[in-house]
Amino acid sequence: MAPIPNPRVVFAKPVPQGAWPIVGEHLVYDGTPTIDLDTVPLNGGFLTKALYLSPEPYIRERMRDEHIASYSSPMIAGAPMVSACILKVLRSEKEGFKAGDLLYGMSHWELYTVQPYMEARRKWNQADWPAWTANIDDIGNPNQVPDPNGAFPLYKYCSVAGAPGMTAYASFKKYADAKKGETIFVSAGASAVGSMVIQLAKLSGMKVIASAGSDSKVEYMRSLGCDVPFNYKTTSYKEILPKHGPIDVYYDNVGAEALDAALENMARFGRLIICGQVAEYNTAPEDRYGIKNSSMMYKLCLSMYGFLTPFIAADYAAKFYEDVPKMVVEGQIKSEERIYEGLESAPEAFVEMLRGGWDVAGGKVVVSLVNQ
Template sequence: MTSNPRVVFAERPAYGELPAVGKHLIFDSSPTIDLDNVPLNGGFLTKTLILSPEPAMRERMRDPSSVSYTTTFVVGAPLIGFGIVVVLRSEKDDVKAGEYMYGMTPWEAYTVQPYVEGRVEFKSEEWAPETFDMDSLALRVVPSLKDAGLPLTTHASILGTPGLTAFVGFEGLVEAKAGSTIFVSSGASGVGSMVIQLAKLKGMKVIASAGSDAKVEYMRSLGADFPFNYKKQSYESALAQHGPINVFWDNVGGEVLDAALVALVPRSRAIICGVIAIDNAPPTERYRLKNTDLILKKRLELRGFIVPDLIPQFIGRFVVEVPMLVAQGKLRSVECVTEGIENAPQALIDTLKGREAPGKPVVVVAKE
């Protein structure tokens, strides 16, 4: 028998509460698995290599009765999130032992991935608008993953959901023009760092905010023209200094959106990608926008999106263009690595709180 440790979702945090290790998130080292003989029932057995702690996982801890764009975790079961796995055994025709896969997987060392009637495990190169459905957020085979010569972590970062979110949102909603100005909040995040680079490739001027000096330097290294630390300089003063702005890409929400409403030029657009600053706050304690009159006076557009809205339109280009731009050195990413599944609960909490070090958080569970 082989040890099969997991991270269990033990209790829902209260509204506004961050999850705590040992209470809401429990590392359980007791399960074991017989890798050679565990029944697959038509599915396949995977070994987890990389897990990706992501802000949306806090949303999936919420009470199932509240309105949301995503499903909730099951209390008592392992957390589920994006990850990279390798197939050890398979009874499914379209999945072979030795293949690498990316998508939603439980936070455990080994998983029997169930057979799902009718589901085709897409090869990522075959993704095209007509083949996409929500099942594509499930694991898919990535034929090029091992051969690309990139660290596996890159595939959970710029080549994974954060990169995909930035790409589809940028291509679908930004209407980039050379010389125009975009402001990106949380510019050192997985999503934000990609938006900065896409904007620079289009010749835009980029203002970007983040919460540490190390992140400011990271954003500068990606090409941001005016990166600033919002803990040292207010959003208002940075935007007054470097604005006005033609587009606002918001990963944060609350106060920064208020400041951006002032800096946006008439008939321009704020793209609402994330609300991490208010995600964890109960409604009564949330920052209240003061400048909403400007939405009318300047005819501003506030456009929220979630990644599946735009995937069908842009997934084909993402899987071709982004790996090529990464290989050419025109796009890059940094990952903030945590080693060991036993440290995954804290890595998720640090992701939700924000950490000093730049880069997309990833947990390396196993190297091979």
């Protein structure tokens, strides 16, 4: 067979602090590479086709200049973008992997890849990096996932049945200490993580307040069972929270003003779970919002827990993969996905996901390569 196109999306150059990534500048589609699927050497590995890519907010932090210290390993400029992906095995020289297998884990943003992917993988020596910098390439090696056989769409492994679902599930189970009748506030409640938290909270018998940035997202949150969904762009945190609080659990996906308002409206002995702070992923350090209500920590005897999913998932993974796909099939847990068609749409999908700006329903952004 002759070589065929193997398009990719390259992380072309670092995004300055405080700036937004720009399509065509930082994320560049390149349709020129080719691959011969029959003859490409596997070197003991296996060849995959990417079916779905999963743009997620944490990736923004990896798109920095590599000299800026942070918690994640920076991606390699000039190499393909990396994220969780759903892959299908085409050929294999590796035991345990055979043609037709479905995998979920970290991979290149390119159509076909010889695994383990190498081009965007750093030769990692922890001693060269701050102790708190984690090598993201090391986590989430592609693992087998069962074929849902039509019981739910395969791409839900990039959503409620994958990393975002696991993030919500593990952190809620570990930190929320949810009690029936308590009140939770979830920011970015229409996001992949937020929408799962809303549903876990309802299953625990909690009253749920949740914020998002458009009226259609408000309706989406309501459809998930949220008791008090609101649009923070038209109704302020300071108006809603005193009225419907106090809050026993705050699940933070946003940071900044949302976190500050939550602190002011917690109940005594409340718990705050800090999952992410998407409001400031594109903000320079000096321009960040300053939290003024930290004194509520002692005044209200609060506990606040920050986490990164890879460090807490292990204890919950077995139960998650046992329970959640079943709950999805049975309709106990719902999720929506916003599908972008084709690899060429991936840069746009990523930036739109970060901006959260489309005025349609919420849900997890997924890029589909199924038809390529």
